[in-house]
Amino acid sequence: MSILVIAEHDNLELKPATLNTVAAARQIGGEITLLVAGANCQAVADAAAKVDGVAKVLLADNAAYEHQLAENISKLVLSVASGYSHILAGATTTAKNILPRVAALLDVNQISEIIAVESPDTFKRSIYAGNAIATVQSTDAVKVMTVRATAFDAAAAGNGSATIEAVSENCDAGTSTFIAEELAKSDRPELTAASVVISGGRGMGNGENFAMLEKVADKLGAAVGASRAAVDAGFVPNDMQVGQTGKMVAPELYIAVGISGAIQHLAGMKDSKVIVAINKDEEAPIFQVADYGLVADLFEVVPELEQKL
Amino acid sequence: MKVLVAVKRVIDYNVKVRVKSDNTDVDLANVKMALNPFCEIAVEEAVRLKEAGTADEVVVVSIGSKSCEEQLRTALALGADRAIRIDTADSPDSLSVAKLLAKVVEAEQPGMVILGKQAIDSDNNQTGQMLAALLDRPQGTFASAVKVDGDKLQVTREVDGGLQTVELAMPAIVTTDLRLNEPRYASLPNIMKAKRKPLDVKTADELGVTVGSNISLLKVENPPQRQAGIKVGSVDELVEKLKNEAKVI
Numbered sequence: 001m002s003i004l005v006i007a008e009h010d011n012l013e014l015k016p017a018t019l020n021t022v023a024a025a026r027q028i029g030g031e032i033t034l035l036v037a038g039a040n041c042q043a044v045a046d047a048a049a050k051v052d053g054v055a056k057v058l059l060a061d062n063a064a065y066e067h068q069l070a071e072n073i074s075k076l077v078l079s080v081a082s083g084y085s086h087i088l089a090g091a092t093t094t095a096k097n098i099l100p101r102v103a104a105l106l107d108v109n110q111i112s113e114i115i116a117v118e119s120p121d122t123f124k125r126s127i128y129a130g131n132a133i134a135t136v137q138s139t140d141a142v143k144v145m146t147v148r149a150t151a152f153d154a155a156a157a158g159n160g161s162a163t164i165e166a167v168s169e170n171c172d173a174g175t176s177t178f179i180a181e182e183l184a185k186s187d188r189p190e191l192t193a194a195s196v197v198i199s200g201g202r203g204m205g206n207g208e209n210f211a212m213l214e215k216v217a218d219k220l221g222a223a224v225g226a227s228r229a230a231v232d233a234g235f236v237p238n239d240m241q242v243g244q245t246g247k248m249v250a251p252e253l254y255i256a257v258g259i260s261g262a263i264q265h266l267a268g269m270k271d272s273k274v275i276v277a278i279n280k281d282e283e284a285p286i287f288q289v290a291d292y293g294l295v296a297d298l299f300e301v302v303p304e305l306e307q308k309l
Numbered sequence: 310m311k312v313l314v315a316v317k318r319v320i321d322y323n324v325k326v327r328v329k330s331d332n333t334d335v336d337l338a339n340v341k342m343a344l345n346p347f348c349e350i351a352v353e354e355a356v357r358l359k360e361a362g363t364a365d366e367v368v369v370v371s372i373g374s375k376s377c378e379e380q381l382r383t384a385l386a387l388g389a390d391r392a393i394r395i396d397t398a399d400s401p402d403s404l405s406v407a408k409l410l411a412k413v414v415e416a417e418q419p420g421m422v423i424l425g426k427q428a429i430d431s432d433n434n435q436t437g438q439m440l441a442a443l444l445d446r447p448q449g450t451f452a453s454a455v456k457v458d459g460d461k462l463q464v465t466r467e468v469d470g471g472l473q474t475v476e477l478a479m480p481a482i483v484t485t486d487l488r489l490n491e492p493r494y495a496s497l498p499n500i501m502k503a504k505r506k507p508l509d510v511k512t513a514d515e516l517g518v519t520v521g522s523n524i525s526l527l528k529v530e531n532p533p534q535r536q537a538g539i540k541v542g543s544v545d546e547l548v549e550k551l552k553n554e555a556k557v558i
Contacts, residue, residue, distance in 0.1 A: 069475065070438065071447050093468045097450045100403070100438035109404045109524050112433045122527065127432055128326045132335050135528040175447040175478045179463065183471040196557070220558060228487075238453075238488060239471050244432070245487055247469075253557040263325070270535065274555045276547065282540075291538035291555065294547055304544045309558070 001030030017090030019154035039066035064172035075171035115151035130267035150250035194223035203258020261286025310420035347425025356388035385503035386495035407439035437484035
């Protein structure tokens with residue numbers, strides 16, 4: 001068996017989701033090749049070569065791959081795909097955009113967001129917003145899969161010494177063009193990688209009040225998240241959203257403030273090790289999954305919490 | 310321009326699913342079904358394009374047993390002009406759905422195809438991308454804004470770090486994210502009118518597609534239950550528990 005893992009990166013650095021995906025690939029077993037496709041991304045390939053368990057790095061450095069457009073990258077993956085029994089990527093928006101396209105070009109199905117490897121052809125994944133876990137078996141010649149990063153411990157990022165091989169193919173499909181991007185700026189740890197997450201919901205009242213959570217976050221080295229209700233109300237940008245339609249997190253500690261705990265939200269955070277809920281409604285469903293619940297007005301207890309940390 | 314919208318009948322998102330006791334699947338008997346929320350957004354966007362004069366016809370298509378005609382009628386009541394049902398067993402896999410949709414696209418020649426980004430039952434997030442691949446057309450996935458500009462389409466996409474805007478050559482495939490629009494409700498007169506709108510039924514055989522799957526469902530289980538927690542009385546107690554009992558801070 002040989003496994004192709006598509007690296008997640010921003011042309012400057014390798015993203016942590018790649019390390020979790022490599023860990024999943026190691027559970028499947030076989031030689032692991034990392035594909036780094038981008039523009040001026042030599043540094044990413046160098047970092048990829050050091051990841052534990054990676055045997056080879058394919059570097060496709062071309063302006064056509066700079067913004068990871070699905071039309072171009074899927075053609076590239078297809079051009080290098082022969083010989084691999086598995087093609088994997090972390091379940092990020094980039095990979096979710098590209099990988100089903102790759103699967104269809106290979107005339108196989110895709111298995112989305114696996115959470116466990118049972119055998120090289122059998123995997124577990126969650127369905128119905130995390131309310132059921134399905135075990136699926138694939139008889140496709142090539143198994144194309146995305147991997148839920150929070151379900152696998154990251155591979156170590158420092159000791160490997162893989163060879164780097166350049167891929168010169170230019171797979172510009174010419175049907176799509178990057179126009180602009182607008183990325184939210186943050187000094188705090190990335191939501192999906194943080195060991196502590198503090199999230200606010202509709203109960204926060206407005207966007208300014210999130211400053212209270214940020215103060216607590218700074219003391220704990222935490223990332224700040226939000227429920228869909230808070231995002232829809234315009235309190236915070238949508239990349240902070242934790243839930244089925246936002247980001248999946250599984251930190252050591254998750255603090256839900258003013259969040260009722262709709263199914264949608266729980267799907268994104270219920271694998272956290274310890275869950276704390278602060279809500280004034282003691283009937284809120286969030287208390288059914290919280291290890292520690294505090295029934296109180298968040299505007300009184302959040303500043304107090306910050307003080308006492 | 311004609312716009313084609315694919316819709317799926319799924320369990321209503323407010324219903325808490327139950328896993329069957331023999332662990333073969335989830336129990337969908339006597340459960341309320343509805344239009345997948347992302348598909349509703351797709352229909353709304355198509356209808357808005359028609360209202361803006363950009364689209365002249367909105368065709369909705371669904372794949373499944375006769376029961377999914379209920380969701381097609383809902384889409385017609387929301388403003389779609391006509392409907393097509395491809396008769397298959399319920400829930401064929403994404404690749405089969407994409408292949409069937411590709412045949413419909415070849416026959417209908419729409420300028421744009423809009424799908425939801427994922428169905429809330431299988432949570433796959435694949436069909437739109439697969440359809441784009443089979444047709445060799447560009448894709449604008451997870452769209453939060455769509456703008457038609459001549460023969461180009463500008464799509465603003467929700468990506469992990471924020472937003473990304475791409476320009477696609479039409480015909481293009483778009484999948485909707487939740488923030489694309491706020492779907493309308495169907496009015497009673499429109500529900501009545503929808504009953505008279507055309508609804509064609511085709512079979513997979515007629516389209517020359519074999520519906521099968523190389524992925525088999527071996528088992529469906531309940532997710533691990535969390536231990537019931539405790540309620541604390543004060544912030545002091547909370548901090549103390551987190552430090553000494555849970556040891557997470």
